[in-house]
Amino acid sequence: MQVKDKIVIVTGAGSGIGAATAKHFAKHQATVVVSDIKEGKAKSIADEINNGGGKAVVVAANVAKFEEVEQLINTTVEKFGQLDVIVNNAGIGPRNMTKTGEYSLEDWDSVIAVNQTGVFYCMKLALQQMMKQGHGNIVNLASLAGLKASLNNLSYSASKFAVVGMTKSAALEYATKNIRINAVCPGYTESALLSKLLSVRPDMDQMLKSVIPMKRYGLAEEIAEAVVWLASDSTKFITGQTITLDGGTSL
Template sequence: MENTKKTAVITGAASGLGLAMANAFAEEGYQLVLADINETGLEKVKNTLGENVITSRVDVSNYEQVEGLINLAVGQFGSVDVMINNAGIGPRNLVPVAEYSFKDWDDVIAVNQTGVFYGMKAALIQMLKQGQGNIINVASLAGLKASPNNISYAASKFAVVGMTKSAAMEYGRKKIRINAICPGYSHSALLDKMFKFKPELEDGLKNLIPFRRYGEASEIADAAIWLASDKSSYMTGQCLTLDGGLSL
């Protein structure tokens, strides 16, 4: 266990990858500030993890709420050592661009792209005061390669990759590292939703992956632990791809 009394803020922590990260960082001894729009889910997570965990209902597309989340972490624990911008959604319908709804575009961009910008901005303001910090953005394989019938999600995740690299250049001299994780197809609510919409994809996609299986949320969480640790201390502006070889 590397950490003692460091604080990690995780958005989208009530389920999926965010929940796996919350469990992993708790095991590493972090003080946790967990956010999600799902209050019921957050309460269950808090009851499971116990001490040194506070939760807050946050809509990441609202800057005042994100800023309040950072202030809550500082007020409770004194610092924000690790900020994980994980909250994300997918579109309601997987369709070609000409058929894509404005609502799916606006909603996905608001959470996945603008929400990450807000999370970075609020965390960076605090980290500059501290003189150090570590930001981990959750992008996607869809931010590195084409994702047909999914234009808003692809656009948002490509944006996360670009924002990560740009901000990493700006703050490297300030002792603030900023990296991204790009999961491939991993067990999550988003993947389940896609298979519900198009069940025929489940076996077909798996056969495209050299490992012939989908990723586990715990495997993505392990990558976040590494990025948050001193073992990756010379790494910034990078996108760590965990996809079972699919991008090959």
């Protein structure tokens, strides 16, 4: 895929889909800024990339804090002179999955802050830089939960529907500016979020697989391939799209 020498930020890159995406960009010769709220995890991924012959640096950031996102973007541009791609992957789920009437204010506030407001912060600041340099590419991580109902999961569902809407609105605004904005919507994927859910409700494993036509969970590497493809020069006429990777679940 055509991402060689591109400067790429991946948020939430310390594990799961973010880590797989960072490594996949590096495999295709992009320079990756590995960002995560947990600096130690980000460093581990960056070290793996660099030890394997790729190029990566670490910039820790909590995307829910505007000043930390500013520092992430500014540090990247100061070091490399530009920002070609940002992958807004950082995300969390609620501590407790429950019906809307019993949903905690803490779970609402924390999930919206990271998954929705954090994506807005990253898009806002990345777009300012991309307008200055005359090009750019944004890939947002939404979810199948941003396309269809998700029981007992209000804040997560609301945040991912918002990511889909923000992706489409911004893509329309910047379509003539040589800036493309797309989203991927993974279904049930092997990740920390899914592991957390199954640790609380192990009985859900077979139930979830039963609604996936392929009868398995997605792999982080499979999502990463779609992200890198959307960020590459192979997809110059694609913008404002949501690519669903769910093994057929939405069917």
